[in-house]
Amino acid sequence: MTSDLAFDALADPVRRQILAVLSETDECSAGALAEQITSVGRTAVSTHLRVLRVAGLVAERRAGRFRYYSIDPSGSARDVLALLNQVFRSGLLAVNDAVPAAPEEREQSA
Amino acid sequence: MSVLTLTAQEEVTAPPHVVFGLFGAGAGAGWVFDALCDRVVPGAAVTLRAPLDPAGPPVEILGRIGTLRPGRLIEIVHDQPWRGRTVLRFAPHGSGTRVRLQSELDQHGFEWLLRRRGHAVRNAPGDDPALGLLTSKSGPGSLFAAASDNMATLAAEEINADGGVRGRPVELVVGDDATDPTTGVHEARRLAAAGCRTILFATTSATFVAVSEAMAGTDVLLVQTLMNEGGIDGRLRIQLGERPARQLGAAAVPLMRAAAGKRWFLAGNDYCWPRSTHAAAREVLPRLGGRLVGERFAPLGTTDFAAVIEAVDRSGADVVLSTFVGADAAAFQRQCHEYGLHRRTLTLAPAMDESTLARIGPAATEGLHSVSGYVESLGTERNTELLARYRARFGRWAPPLSTLSESVFEAVHIWRAAAERAGTDEPHAVAAAMHDTRIDLPRGIVTVDGNGVVEQRLYVAEAVGTQLRVSSSG
Numbered sequence: 001m002t003s004d005l006a007f008d009a010l011a012d013p014v015r016r017q018i019l020a021v022l023s024e025t026d027e028c029s030a031g032a033l034a035e036q037i038t039s040v041g042r043t044a045v046s047t048h049l050r051v052l053r054v055a056g057l058v059a060e061r062r063a064g065r066f067r068y069y070s071i072d073p074s075g076s077a078r079d080v081l082a083l084l085n086q087v088f089r090s091g092l093l094a095v096n097d098a099v100p101a102a103p104e105e106r107e108q109s110a
Numbered sequence: 111m112s113v114l115t116l117t118a119q120e121e122v123t124a125p126p127h128v129v130f131g132l133f134g135a136g137a138g139a140g141w142v143f144d145a146l147c148d149r150v151v152p153g154a155a156v157t158l159r160a161p162l163d164p165a166g167p168p169v170e171i172l173g174r175i176g177t178l179r180p181g182r183l184i185e186i187v188h189d190q191p192w193r194g195r196t197v198l199r200f201a202p203h204g205s206g207t208r209v210r211l212q213s214e215l216d217q218h219g220f221e222w223l224l225r226r227r228g229h230a231v232r233n234a235p236g237d238d239p240a241l242g243l244l245t246s247k248s249g250p251g252s253l254f255a256a257a258s259d260n261m262a263t264l265a266a267e268e269i270n271a272d273g274g275v276r277g278r279p280v281e282l283v284v285g286d287d288a289t290d291p292t293t294g295v296h297e298a299r300r301l302a303a304a305g306c307r308t309i310l311f312a313t314t315s316a317t318f319v320a321v322s323e324a325m326a327g328t329d330v331l332l333v334q335t336l337m338n339e340g341g342i343d344g345r346l347r348i349q350l351g352e353r354p355a356r357q358l359g360a361a362a363v364p365l366m367r368a369a370a371g372k373r374w375f376l377a378g379n380d381y382c383w384p385r386s387t388h389a390a391a392r393e394v395l396p397r398l399g400g401r402l403v404g405e406r407f408a409p410l411g412t413t414d415f416a417a418v419i420e421a422v423d424r425s426g427a428d429v430v431l432s433t434f435v436g437a438d439a440a441a442f443q444r445q446c447h448e449y450g451l452h453r454r455t456l457t458l459a460p461a462m463d464e465s466t467l468a469r470i471g472p473a474a475t476e477g478l479h480s481v482s483g484y485v486e487s488l489g490t491e492r493n494t495e496l497l498a499r500y501r502a503r504f505g506r507w508a509p510p511l512s513t514l515s516e517s518v519f520e521a522v523h524i525w526r527a528a529a530e531r532a533g534t535d536e537p538h539a540v541a542a543a544m545h546d547t548r549i550d551l552p553r554g555i556v557t558v559d560g561n562g563v564v565e566q567r568l569y570v571a572e573a574v575g576t577q578l579r580v581s582s583s584g
Contacts, residue, residue, distance in 0.1 A: 016114050016115070019114060020116060023116060024117060076224055076229035077224075079227055080220065080223045080224055080229075081114075083162065084116050084162075084215065085116060085118060087160060087161055088142070088213060089118045089120070090140065090161075091140045091141045091142035091143070091211070092119070092120035092122075092142060092209055092211060093120055094138075094140025094142075094143070095120065095129060095139045095140055095142075095143055095209060096120075096122050097138060097139065098138050098139035098143070099122060099123055099124040099128065099129070099132070100124070
């Protein structure tokens with residue numbers, strides 16, 4: 001990935017939204033993506049996906065007449081976004097460890 | 111500016127008010143909720159220790175609490191290592207809570223993470239004049255450098271709105287030395303490769319000295335903007351900022367008078383600026399009637415100062431000269447206060463700045479003094495205007511200004527004036543034009559003589575809460 005191309009690709013709010021959606025899932029079909037990106041039509045979503053693909057930010061997989069998209073696993077953007085997602089998720093997962101026992105449980109154990 | 115919003119969500123088995131109460135409580139609730147924060151109120155300083163570097167120590171995300179809706183929402187507005195907002199939302203979910211986190215990542219943050227992860231990020235030189243800023247966006251120095259990037263950005267935007275340099279817009283390129291001289295050398299070389307013919311340094315002197323040596327023979331002008339010990343020669347080396355001997359000369363007598371005692375203990379981080387400042391103290395203080403009763407150094411990045419504090423206590427010192435910087439200065443001061451040292455001693459910390467004071471917290475700054483050419487509360491007309499423009503541009507929760515960060519704003523303007531005068535951004539010509547000048551800045555009149563020695567008015571200031579208030583000037 002050349003970073004200049006990636007930053008041009010990131011300059012558009014719809015493309016950033018697409019990346020944000022993809023960074024939360026492993027893979028997403030074109031149809032499912034278009035359902036989540038409601039600010040523009042399906043054709044526009046396809047155009048944005050092409051820009052992201054050329055910039056090396058997004059990978060495309062074809063299965064029959066369906067297309068699936070994911071953040072390019074070979075790209076450095078994937079590495080950074082995956083790291084952030086994992087770090088934020090692990091941060092929230094740990095909250096359960098600190099939750100005090102529910103009152104009724106405390107009564108039972110007392 | 112492109113901003114990517116990242117989202118994470120988890121369900122927690124306790125009601126929203128309980129989960130909300132875990133934030134900042136140090137309850138072992140993971141790095142997000144275990145944010146370091148004295149009080150969860152709007153405006154309070156907050157530090158998130160994010161495990162963003164699996165091989166290294168956590169990366170400190172420094173910011174303040176913005177909007178707060180008890181039981182529902184916590185907004186953290188952060189400035190280091192990148193500007194953005196992280197928002198936690200709490201919603202009832204069955205008998206528990208759904209916690210949703212949204213965090214903004216701008217282009218600078220994205221680039222910073224790419225570099226930190228070892229990916230090559232290309233910076234091709236453009237056609238317009240590029241100005242480099244090397245600052246500390248991570249490591250202990252990220253605290254004192256919190257507003258440096260903002261200050262350079264504001265100055266560059268103002269210059270570009272006013273016609274740029276010789277009619278061309280200035281491009282600001284920012285590097286992060288991670289408060290480490292070796293990283294600083296790599297980053298300075300990257301800035302030079304990106305076309306920066308002048309690089310401003312808002313880092314420790316350790317980085318400035320290392321880069322100065324590593325880039326000897328390179329046609330790049332290196333300018334240290336903030337206080338320093340001087341001593342770097344060369345036509346392409348300029349060290350602006352306050353010097354230790356003059357700072358001590360201005361502050362020693364008022365401090366001894368306030369402390370009603372003359373015994374000094376010198377304590378600081380183990381690198382060139384603290385060592386040079388202590389050397390100046392050994393010369394200046396006895397001349398002014400002071401007596402030295404002890405000295406200790408601790409490496410940059412120290413978190414436990416118990417041994418130093420006990421040595422200060424045993425020495426019977428009246429005044430501590432503290433040359434700790436950044437996160438170390440914050441930790442040292444908090445631990446001194448906890449120990450009760452402020453009841454027996456005053457502290458003079460020449461590099462104490464307002465963003466470090468915000469981390470120390472209003473309760474633990476008693477007895478702390480600084481000496482510098484600028485404090486945020488300075489009442490000059492130019493400073494009042496600067497603060498208004500800064501807040502309008504970066505918002506009410508942006509970090510406070512200090513002599514360390516404001517020096518960056520001034521250096522950008524000094525550089526621009528010199529480039530205009532020289533009629534080029536060629537480094538030798540710009541360096542020559544930065545000498546023998548007198549410029550009216552937010553801190554007042556600053557002169558640079560033919561040898562590059564800076565003259566400015568110095569203020570002795572006392573910490574009042576998290577502000578520095580001028581107590582005398584010289």
